[in-house]
Amino acid sequence: xxxxxxxxxxxxxxxxxxxxxxxxxxxxxxxxxxxxxxxxxxxxxxxxxxxxxxxxxxxxxxxxxxxxxxxxxxxxxxxxxxxxxxxxxxxxxxxxxxxxxxxxxxxxxxxxxxxxxxxxxxxxxxxxxxxxxxxxxxxxxxxxxxxxxxxxxxxxxxxxxxxxxxxxxxxxxxxxxxxxxxxxxxxxxxxxxxxxxxxxxxxxxxxxxxxxxxxxxx
Amino acid sequence: xxxxxxxxxxxxxxxxxxxxxxxxxxxxxxxxxxxxxxxxxxxxxxxxxxxxxxxxxxxxxxxxxxxxxxxxxxxxxxxxxxxxxxxxxxxxxxxxxxxxxxxxxxxxxxxxxxxxxxxxxxxxxxxxxxxxxxxxxxxxxxxxxxxxxxxxxxxxxxxxxxxxxxxxxxxxxxxxxxxxxxxxxxxxxxxxxxxxxxxxxxxxxxxxxxxxxxxxxx
DNA sequence: ATGTCTTTGTGAACGCGTGCACAAAGATGG
DNA sequence: CCATCTTTGTGCACGCGTTCACAAAGACAT
Numbered sequence: 117x118x119x120x121x122x123x124x125x126x127x128x129x130x131x132x133x134x135x136x137x138x139x140x141x142x143x144x145x146x147x148x149x150x151x152x153x154x155x156x157x158x159x160x161x162x163x164x165x166x167x168x169x170x171x172x173x174x175x176x177x178x179x180x181x182x183x184x185x186x187x188x189x190x191x192x193x194x195x196x197x198x199x200x201x202x203x204x205x206x207x208x209x210x211x212x213x214x215x216x217x218x219x220x221x222x223x224x225x226x227x228x229x230x231x232x233x234x235x236x237x238x239x240x241x242x243x244x245x246x247x248x249x250x251x252x253x254x255x256x257x258x259x260x261x262x263x264x265x266x267x268x269x270x271x272x273x274x275x276x277x278x279x280x281x282x283x284x285x286x287x288x289x290x291x292x293x294x295x296x297x298x299x300x301x302x303x304x305x306x307x308x309x310x311x312x313x314x315x316x317x318x319x320x321x322x323x324x325x326x327x328x329x330x331x332x333x334x
Numbered sequence: 335x336x337x338x339x340x341x342x343x344x345x346x347x348x349x350x351x352x353x354x355x356x357x358x359x360x361x362x363x364x365x366x367x368x369x370x371x372x373x374x375x376x377x378x379x380x381x382x383x384x385x386x387x388x389x390x391x392x393x394x395x396x397x398x399x400x401x402x403x404x405x406x407x408x409x410x411x412x413x414x415x416x417x418x419x420x421x422x423x424x425x426x427x428x429x430x431x432x433x434x435x436x437x438x439x440x441x442x443x444x445x446x447x448x449x450x451x452x453x454x455x456x457x458x459x460x461x462x463x464x465x466x467x468x469x470x471x472x473x474x475x476x477x478x479x480x481x482x483x484x485x486x487x488x489x490x491x492x493x494x495x496x497x498x499x500x501x502x503x504x505x506x507x508x509x510x511x512x513x514x515x516x517x518x519x520x521x522x523x524x525x526x527x528x529x530x531x532x533x534x535x536x537x538x539x540x541x542x543x544x545x546x547x548x549x550x551x552x
Numbered sequence: 553a554t555g556t557c558t559t560t561g562t563g564a565a566c567g568c569g570t571g572c573a574c575a576a577a578g579a580t581g582g
Numbered sequence: 583c584c585a586t587c588t589t590t591g592t593g594c595a596c597g598c599g600t601t602c603a604c605a606a607a608g609a610c611a612t
Contacts, residue, residue: 121558121559121560122559122560123559132600132601132602133601134561134562134600134601134602134603135599135600135601137559137560137561137562138561138562138600138601140560140561141560141561141562146560146561147559147560147561148559148560148607148608148609149558149559149560149561149606149607149608149609150557150558150559150560150607150608150609150610151558151559151560151608151609152558152559152560153560166505166509167505167508167509167511167512170508170512172504172508172511174504180403180406181399181400181402181403181406182399182400182403184399184403185398185399185400185402185403186500188398188399189500189501190484191484191499191500191501192501192504195501195504195505195508196508197501197504197508235511236504236507236508236511238504259511259514260507260508260510260511261507262503262504262507266408266409274514276507276510276511278503278506278507280500280503281409282404282407282409282498283407283409283410283413283415285480285496285498286390286392286410286413286415286454286456286480287384287385287413288496289454289478289479289480289494289496290384290385290388290390290413290414290415290454290478291384291385292478292494293385293390293453293454293477293478293494294385294388296477296492339588339589339590340589340590341589350570350571350572351571352570352571352572352573352591352592353569353570353571355589355590355591355592356570356571356591356592358590358591359590359591359592364590364591365589365590365591366577366578366579366589366590367576367577367578367579367588367589367590367591368577368578368579368580368587368588368589368590369578369579369588369589369590370588370589370590371590553612554611554612555610555611555612556609556610556611556612557608557609557610557611558607558608558609558610559606559607559608559609560605560606560607560608561604561605561606561607562603562604562605562606563602563603563604563605564601564602564603564604565600565601565602565603566599566600566601566602567598567599567600567601568597568598568599568600569596569597569598569599570595570596570597570598571594571595571596571597572593572594572595572596573592573593573594573595574591574592574593574594575590575591575592575593576589576590576591576592577588577589577590577591578587578588578589578590579586579587579588579589580585580586580587580588581584581585581586581587582583582584582585582586
């Protein structure tokens with residue numbers, strides 16, 4: 117039986133082994149003392165807890181460049197997502213296939229949601245249309261929305277919204293870039309706002325995690 | 335002189351006023367006791383600290399659907415970013431304009447970077463090409479990379495990489511969705527892994543912040 | 553069976569970020 | 583010029599998440 121110890125996993129992931137064990141313990145996934153975790157069972161447990169074993173039908177509304185990019189994105193299928201439908205307001209696009217899936221018109225939005233049992237919607241429309249689309253999705257039964265439009269959506273309680281702003285990541289890079297450039301100039305110790313830049317402990321940090329606090333950067 | 339108090343700002347932003355003041359104090363931006371912060375000066379200070387007053391030329395490599403979507407994205411200009419060039423490996427695309435900018439061939443990558451003084455690169459290529467493109471960008475002088483390809487890039491020290499995985503946000507939504515569905519079923523108290531789901535204190539949280547820890551969800 | 557050795561699971565301590573509460577500072581009015 | 587009032591800037595305490603450290607548990611050898 118192939119197994120891994122928490123120590124091995126922690127080293128590979130770059131995290132603390134105790135934290136990893138504690139996290140696993142919340143899952144109820146029992147390892148074997150003196151041996152480690154059964155790899156196959158562990159994978160199954162985590163997959164199930166994360167919802168990877170389920171089939172999540174999603175609809176993408178707004179088939180412009182971004183919507184098309186999302187429809188073509190390969191990473192979805194392996195994580196349990198299935199693009200159930202593509203929806204666009206442009207009647208000229210109706211019927212045309214994108215990524216092998218025919219585009220349907222906004223008029224049929226409600227029917228599409230219900231027929232496919234969709235609970236997750238992706239909004240890739242222009243900013244002006246986003247709230248309206250959102251309202252219709254919610255009314256049709258969608259309870260989770262991924263919003264790429266540069267608008268903050270208002271939704272009733274019980275509906276989750278996650279906003280993806282593609283320029284924020286660039287912003288963060290630019291901020292660090294500025295610090296790099298200003299470092300030698302700032303080393304004279306003068307000037308206000310001489311916020312010291314601490315190097316990230318984990319050099320391999322490539323995630324969208326809280327490097328930069330809500331109001332002010334670290 | 336138009337001013338704002340930390341209290342007003344905090345209420346508007348949905349954060350604690352003391353934290354806001356403390357953050358501002360790191361900036362060295364002085365408010366006036368009894369009055370508040372001079373709006374104009376504050377905007378200038380924050381803009382400058384965040385790099386919004388600078389001009390950041392960026393190149394986008396890989397002009398597929400996603401690259402085109404990024405080139406067309408309106409949010410960049412207002413944040414100090416300027417798309418200096420679009421680069422693609424497909425010779426047939428060379429010269430064709432996308433979002434009003436002619437696509438250039440990968441062969442000229444190094445020259446483009448140097449001529450425009452680019453320090454930030456965006457990779458929107460297929461996974462297979464990403465590392466190679468990354469290496470060339472870095473060799474040409476790029477020190478910050480925004481990576482949309484589903485690969486972890488390895489870069490030398492001093493180069494910042496941020497990876498954007500479009501499916502991760504969906505993953506998080508699906509996870510919450512699963513919890514919603516499983517809540518009534520789990521209320522019988524039986525079964526392992528009955529991790530309680532606490533409602534987010536801030537209902538308006540739409541950001542890509544650490545809702546879900548590295549290894550296990552909250 | 554008994555002992556040793558490895559690795560888990562977890563109680564307890566540590567550290568850090570957030571929020572409270574208040575003194576200092578400056579404006580404003582008499 | 584003094585009193586009062588507002589709002590900042592910040593020391594301090596609280597709470598939460600991470601890490602340490604160790605006892606319990608099981609495998610494996612003798």
